[in-house]
Amino acid sequence: MSRARSRTLLVVGGTAVIALGAGIFAGTRITSPADAIARTAAPEASEVTVPVELRTLNSEVVTRGDVTAAGAVDVTPEVGGLETPPIVTGQVPEVGAEITEGAALLEIVGRPLIALAGELPMYRSLRPGMSGPDVEQLELTLERLGLDPGRVDDEYTASTGNAVAELFERIGYEPPEPDPQAQGELDAANDAVDQAEDAVEDAEEALDSAGSTSPGPGEAPLDEDALEDALDDAREQLAEAEATRDEAAAAAGTPLPASEVVYVPSLPRRVDEVHVRRGNQVDGAVMSVSGASLVVTANVDEADYELLAVDQAVSIELPTGELVPGTITGIAEAEGEGATGWDVTITPGELTPEQAEALRGQNVRVTVPIESTEGDVLAVPLAALTAGPGGETRVEVMRDGVAELVEVEVGLTAQGYAEVTAVDGTLAEGDLVVVGDGGENTGDGSDE
CATH class of the missing domain: 2.40.30 (Elongation Factor Tu (Ef-tu); domain 3)
Structure with a gap:
């Protein structure tokens, strides 16, 4: 065979091998319509299961709320009865300070404004001889503070005034002065008692002299009966003077000016805002306070x-x-x-x-x-519960790849779970219950 012929055969053979390889490769890349459909179809659905759990279930209401101080109120002193402008002279509290009952929360014209707890406002000045529900409220307050107002009723007596005086002394202030007219009547009553006592003393001396001495020449004997009558009259006048004095003393007892007390519903409280400072004239609310x-x-x-x-x-x-x-x-x-x-x-x-x-x-x-549930119980997601034909509640349990319907009694439901107890069949921790299939998006559980 010539060298040229041999070269020709090698070229033809090589070309055939290359063509055969290309054909085989192309065959592997060609897909029939049936194969294409089979490859793009969704996989068969499979159940989505989760294990039965032992857990404590708690049902609860969750919300949000705003925090405020209890019972915010404005403090407005009653200064209409003052004879001088109501200038703040001291005791101005800081924001955040605590106000306690019986303490001075401000000073106006050198006098304290005392905080007391009560529903009725201080709408009038009080003094001995007055009566009313505001008097009773005051006496209850004084008693609560450990002061003795006497019998707690609606009558402002001398004992009430004494307790009021002690209230002021306790915080370092002189008690309020009595009403000038009442004080003048008391002074006059004291003078009358002094005169009546002198008259009794004179009558007693006259009667004693009549019994111990004899009349002199030409003198008529003393009439002891008349002297005894005079002594009795003097003693009656003294008793009347003393009674008048006692009444005047009660009327001149310590009063409680409306400008020196302010009532708020409850104490202690917190100062939220202060509207005045030292040197200001009071005109309305001086501060805002809220419950502590x-x-x-x-x-x-x-x-x-x-x-x-x-x-x-x-x-x-x-x-x-x-x-x-x-x-x-x-x-x-x-x-x-x-x-x-x-x-x-x-x-x-x-x-x-x-x-x-x-x-x-x-x-x-x-x-x-x-x-x-007050402890761990068998629980499944709510999605695992289904209704049977008779209205019973069931769960579907997968056992070795086989589904089994188990009737359950449902207890507490909370947090997306339900407490379950098997009624027909068995159910235990770790059993796999169906909550959906692979074609559903259940949002809980895992594909086992």
């Missing part, structure tokens, strides 16, 4: 309202994340334009000063426990 205790006010809808009750315990979350206990102390339908739902008043438990300051003016998270 804090309250949380939350608004809930009808569904949550049905679950709540007064005296229920709650948990309040401080801005720091710390939890403090509280109690529902009031529930009322929300009022005001555009108001809806129900307003729930919550009183925190005992707070440290730091906790109180952290809470004041905040909007906080409040959790109200409603019901608990």
Whole structure:
């Protein structure tokens, strides 16, 4: 064979091999319509299961509330009866100061403005001989402060005045001066008593002399009966003078000027705002005070309202994340334009000063426990529950790849789970229950 012929055969053979390889490769890249459909079709659905768990379930209402001080009020002294301009002369408190009962919260024209707890305002000055519900309120207050007003009733007596005097002395001020007219009547009554006592003394001496001496020559004997009558008259006049003096003394007892006391519903309280400073003239409210205790006010809808009750315990979350206990102390339908739902008043438990300051003016998270399983129970996601033909509740349990329907009794439902107890069949922790299939997006559970 010639060299040229051999070269030709090699070229033809090489070309055939290359063509064969290309054909085989192309065959692997060609897809029939049936194969294409099979490759793009969705996979067969498979059940999505989750294990039965042992867990404690807690049903609760969670809301938010605004923290405010209880019972904010304006303090407005009654200064209309003062003879001089009502100038603030001292004792001006700082914002945040605590006001206690029986203490001076301001000084006006050198006199204290004393804070007392009571519902009735100080609408008039009080003095011995007066009566009324405001007198009774005063005497109850004095007794609460450890002062003795005598019998607690609606009569302002000398004992009431003595207790008022002690109230002022306790905080370092002179007691209010008696009414000038009453003091003048008392002075006159004291003079009358002195004169009556002198008259009794003279009558007694005259009677004693009549019994111990004999009449001189030419003198008529003394009429002892007349002298005894004179002594009796003198003693009666003394008794009358003493009675008048006692009445005058009662009327001249320590009064309580309206300008020196202010009543607020409860004490102690916190100073929120001060509207005056030393040297200012009082014209209206001098400060705003609020209860030293804090309250949380939350608004809930009808569904949550049905679950709540007064005296229920709650948990309040401080801005720091710390939890403090509280109690529902009031529930009322929300009022005001555009108001809806129900307003729930919550009183925190005992707070440290730091906790109180952290809470004041905040909007906080409040959790109200409603019901608990009080321990671990068998629980499944709510999505695992299905209804049977007779209305019974079931779960579908996968056992070795085979589905089994188990009838259950449902207990507490909370936090997306339900407490379950097997009625027909068995159910245990770790059993896999169906919550959906692979074609559904259940949002919970895992594909086993």
